[in-house]
Amino acid sequence: MTDFMLFLPELFFILGALLFFIFSLRKTPNPAGYHRWAVVLAAAGLLVTVASSHQEGMLFFNCYRVDLFSQVFKVLMALGTIWVIFSSGELKGIDTRQHAEYYFLIFVCTLAMMMLVSSVELLTIYVSIELSSYSLYLLVPMRRGEERYFECGIKYFMIGVTASGLMLFGISLLFGVGHTTYVPQLIKVLPTVISQPAAIVGLVLALAGFFFKLAVFPFHIWAPDVYQGACNQVTTYIATVSKMAAAAMIIRFAGISGGASPAMIKLLIVLSIASMTFGNLVALIQKDIKRLLAYSSIAHAGYILIGILTLNSQGYAAAMYYAAAYLIMNYSVFMVIMKVADDGHNLQIKELAGLHKRSPLLAMTLMLGLFGLAGIPPTAGFTGKFLVFAAALGKGYLYLVIIGMVNATISLYYYLIVFKAAYLLKPVKEYPPVRVDFWTQFMSFALVIMSIYLGVFPDRFLSLTEAAARSLF
Amino acid sequence: MNSLSTYLIISALLFSLGLLGILQRRNLIGMLISVELLLNAANLNFMAYNRFLAPDPVVGQVITLFVMGLAAAEAAIGLSIILALYRKMHSINIEAAQKMKG
Numbered sequence: 001m002t003d004f005m006l007f008l009p010e011l012f013f014i015l016g017a018l019l020f021f022i023f024s025l026r027k028t029p030n031p032a033g034y035h036r037w038a039v040v041l042a043a044a045g046l047l048v049t050v051a052s053s054h055q056e057g058m059l060f061f062n063c064y065r066v067d068l069f070s071q072v073f074k075v076l077m078a079l080g081t082i083w084v085i086f087s088s089g090e091l092k093g094i095d096t097r098q099h100a101e102y103y104f105l106i107f108v109c110t111l112a113m114m115m116l117v118s119s120v121e122l123l124t125i126y127v128s129i130e131l132s133s134y135s136l137y138l139l140v141p142m143r144r145g146e147e148r149y150f151e152c153g154i155k156y157f158m159i160g161v162t163a164s165g166l167m168l169f170g171i172s173l174l175f176g177v178g179h180t181t182y183v184p185q186l187i188k189v190l191p192t193v194i195s196q197p198a199a200i201v202g203l204v205l206a207l208a209g210f211f212f213k214l215a216v217f218p219f220h221i222w223a224p225d226v227y228q229g230a231c232n233q234v235t236t237y238i239a240t241v242s243k244m245a246a247a248a249m250i251i252r253f254a255g256i257s258g259g260a261s262p263a264m265i266k267l268l269i270v271l272s273i274a275s276m277t278f279g280n281l282v283a284l285i286q287k288d289i290k291r292l293l294a295y296s297s298i299a300h301a302g303y304i305l306i307g308i309l310t311l312n313s314q315g316y317a318a319a320m321y322y323a324a325a326y327l328i329m330n331y332s333v334f335m336v337i338m339k340v341a342d343d344g345h346n347l348q349i350k351e352l353a354g355l356h357k358r359s360p361l362l363a364m365t366l367m368l369g370l371f372g373l374a375g376i377p378p379t380a381g382f383t384g385k386f387l388v389f390a391a392a393l394g395k396g397y398l399y400l401v402i403i404g405m406v407n408a409t410i411s412l413y414y415y416l417i418v419f420k421a422a423y424l425l426k427p428v429k430e431y432p433p434v435r436v437d438f439w440t441q442f443m444s445f446a447l448v449i450m451s452i453y454l455g456v457f458p459d460r461f462l463s464l465t466e467a468a469a470r471s472l473f
Numbered sequence: 474m475n476s477l478s479t480y481l482i483i484s485a486l487l488f489s490l491g492l493l494g495i496l497q498r499r500n501l502i503g504m505l506i507s508v509e510l511l512l513n514a515a516n517l518n519f520m521a522y523n524r525f526l527a528p529d530p531v532v533g534q535v536i537t538l539f540v541m542g543l544a545a546a547e548a549a550i551g552l553s554i555i556l557a558l559y560r561k562m563h564s565i566n567i568e569a570a571q572k573m574k575g
Contacts (some may be wrong), residue, residue, distance in 0.1 A: 121537050130543050137550050141557065150561050151571070153554050157569075158504055161547055162495050165511030168540065169488055174516035179527040181536065 006057045006066045009049040009074055010114050016041040017107035024100035031099045035089055038103045038430055042082040045110075051077040062182075063121040069468040071268040073248045076324055076373060077117075081110045082243035084233055084333050093231025093344030095144045102142065103295030109135035110435050113245035117252075119322060122171045122181035122206075125249070129209055132245065133160050136238060140338030143231040144344075152229030159222045160307075163212035170205025187256050194261045195439050204267060207253055213246035214301045215294075217274040225295035231344060235290055236334040238263070239297055240327050247304050247323040251316050255472055268309035276407040283414045289337060289347050292414060293330070296373060299411060300326055306404055307388040310395045316469035318387035322461055325372065325380035332447045336362045340434055349418055353425040359434040363422050363445040368451050374415040375408045380454035387462070410417075478523035487514035501555045501565045503546060512544050 006009075019041070055072040058064065085106065112132035119125040137160060141153025142440050172289045175181050177199045178189045188339060193199050212219040223328055257264050279299030286292035291431055304326070307319030340355065341347040355365040372381030385408060455459060487510050494507025517531045523533025555565055562569045 112557055123532075123539060125538050126536075127539060127543065130547070134546060137554065150558060151569075154567075155550055157554050158495070158501075159509075161505075161551065162492075162511070163507045165491065165508055165515070168512060168515040169518065172515040172522070175519060175533065175536075176522040176526060179522075181532050231548060334523065457530055 003057070005052065005057055006055055006059055006197070008052050009078065010111055011047065012041075012045050012048045012113040013107050013114065017047065017111060017394075018105055020100050020104035020107060023417075024104055026100070029096050029099060031096050033090065034099050034103055035085075035091075038085045038088070038106075039082070041107075042078070042085045046075075046078040046082050053423070061125075063124045064115075064118050065120045065138040066118055067468075068464075068471040069248070069252075071466045072320065072464065073117040073244055074080075074114050076244050076327055077110055077113055077241050080237075080244065080327055080331065080381075081106065082334050083335070084237045084241065086231045086439070087236065087335055087338045090342055091231075091233060091344075092342065093233065094142050098142055102133060102233075104275065105135040105139050107238070109139070110266055113241065116245050117248040120183040120184065121373065122174065122186075125183075126164075126168060126171060129213070129249070130164060132242070133164065133213075134341070135366060136160075136234075139237070140226055140230045142234065143229065144321045149229035151259075152225040156222045159219065160212060163219055166205045167207075168210030170202045170208065173202030173322045174206060176201065181322065183252070191254055194257055194264075200263055203253070203257055203261075204265060207250065210241065210246050210249045210253065211271070213242060213300050214250065215275075216301045216305060217271050217278060217298070219299045220278070220301075222276065223298055224291050224294040227290045228288055228346060230336045232290070232334070232341060236331065236338065239293065239334060240331050241295070242299075243330075244327060245322055247319060250305070251308055251319060251469075252472065254311060255316075265309055265311070268305060269397070272302045272305035272309060273400070273403055275299065275305065276404060280407050280410045280414075283411070286414070287348055287350075287444060289349050290417070292349070293333065296411065297330075299407065300373070302407070303385060303388055303404065306392050306397075306400060307439075310397075312391070312395070313466065313469040313472070315388075315391035316472065317389040317462065317465040318384070320328045320465040320468060321458065322384035322388050322462070324465075325384040325451075328447060328451050329369045329372030329379065329381050329456065330453065332365050332444075333373070334368070335440070335447070337442060339436065339440060342435065348419050350428070351431065352418065352421040352426070353427040354431075355422040355434075358431070359436055361436060361441055361444050365447055366422055367419060368418050368448050370415040372451055374412045376412075378452055378455045380451050380458075383455045383458045387458070437448050445447065477525040480517060480525075482545055484514045484517040487511075487517065499533065499567050501558070501567055504567070505551050505555070508551075509544060509548070512540055516540055 053075055055066055057066050062330050091099055109132050112128045119128055137157045140156050141150055145148055177193050177196055180186060192210045195248040215223040277296045283295035284293050304319050304322050307315045307322055335346050372379035375382045375385040389404055392401050491507045491510030495504055498504050498507060519533040519537050559565050
């Protein structure tokens with residue numbers, strides 16, 4: 001019975017997925033009804049996840065560990081899922097016949113990511129990451145109409161399967177040097193054999209699969225096309241929820257080496273610098289706001305990596321804090337995009353012109369989100385960057401912090417371009433009015449308050465992430 | 474001949490061929506086959522390590538079975554996306570799908 005309780009959040013999402021599978025078999029679609037069902041189920045899923053957040057235990061022959069680390073990430077992912085589903089009220093970007101499948105795949109993907117953060121056995125990790133990727137491979141090309149965006153589906157698929165092939169090869173090498181696929185045992189064995197080339201190659205290749213999900217430098221090529229080509233809600237899901245899972249798994253995997261390998265730390269530093277610099281520089285010239293956010297997400301993956309590559313619990317806690325802050329501020333920006341472009345088209349930056357007159361509340365949410373992403377106090381984004389840089393300084397990576405600061409300054413430029421469009425530019429033509437219902441207003445206020453509260457009073461959440469980071473070891 | 478290094482060399486060759494195929498092939502089906510080569514290289518590694526280094530318990534063989542199943546699912550998804558692409562673009566050449574830039 002207790003085992004059953006440990007697995008409750010996942011069971012709940014399985015239930016949601018099953019329900020939408022049955023809905024998808026019906027001949028006459030009922031989009032409004034599906035949306036109500038999805039909101040209710042996701043809200044209940046969030047409540048269940050929060051309620052089981054303090055559970056601990058092992059499941060399935062010790063392959064599956066429920067601890068504070070995994071539960072914190074599960075709550076964040078359930079939160080992101082309900083936000084995305086909440087914004088899917090008018091899913092204009094997807095054919096009405098496919099709405100049930102859309103919700104089905106969102107539930108399956110969240111389930112897979114929840115299983116991913118709890119897995120402590122390489123096979124379970126591989127199966128869950130594939131399950132979540134397969135759902136996303138199908139969600140990305142689901143967009144209606146737009147012929148020219150269809151190619152992003154095949155690009156995402158090809159880069160994804162290549163990354164997972166590299167990851168599997170890496171896992172096989174880890175099995176070869178460690179003689180086990182059980183992560184807690186690998187943590188003990190690997191530092192003693194890390195000097196072998198096979199061990200370090202295996203670990204780096206195994207990380208490739210997660211780098212793909214987080215869009216870190218050599219595996220970032222999919223991000224701009226997929227962000228631009230997928231429908232707005234799917235992009236939001238990829239940009240928020242799926243990043244959480246990737247960050248969690250990189251934290252868990254980077255710890256395997258036990259900090260005994262300077263080569264690996266050097267590699268992570270190089271990847272982090274390359275991601276930050278590349279993402280920020282290319283974002284400067286973007287016109288399509290989703291494409292801009294894709295390059296900004298590559299840069300943010302670099303900042304998260306700074307926290308992780310310190311390989312101590314302070315850095316992991318900072319990276320977790322940063323991931324949570326990123327979820328909030330990124331969703332703020334995406335919610336505004338989805339509301340302003342509620343017919344599902346791709347929003348250009350110039351279309352935001354005069355937003356502060358059309359909808360002052362959305363303009364404020366956008367401003368707070370952008371300030372957070374740029375790292376301006378008093379938002380959570382500033383505190384997150386501060387914590388990450390402080391953790392890196394504690395380890396003596398001064399040059400890394402300086403490069404990070406320079407990058408944060410560069411990024412300010414393109415976030416301010418979007419800000420300028422919303423507040424200072426006059427619209428060249430009349431845009432349709434933005435409809436803001438009660439729940440959107442509520443969400444806007446909630447996001448603004450969360451972003452500022454986390455930024456000004458980070459202590460409670462930070463102590464939670466620190467406890468979670470300690471439960472890793 | 475019946476030694477670990479033989480199998481490891483074969484799997485490394487398979488892996489390199491697969492990677493080369495993905496980078497160099499222009500036909501989507503060809504790329505999909507190259508990805509299967511990558512997965513099979515990993516499978517061969519698992520079997521060889523299982524046979525020579527860690528025979529008990531048979532973790533390597535179990536993983537290989539799982540990977541075979543997942544590879545089939547992956548091929549199904551990939552082929553369905555390729556089919557949909559063919560209906561829209563009348564080509565399965567990757568160069569037909571390179572209009573997004575910037």
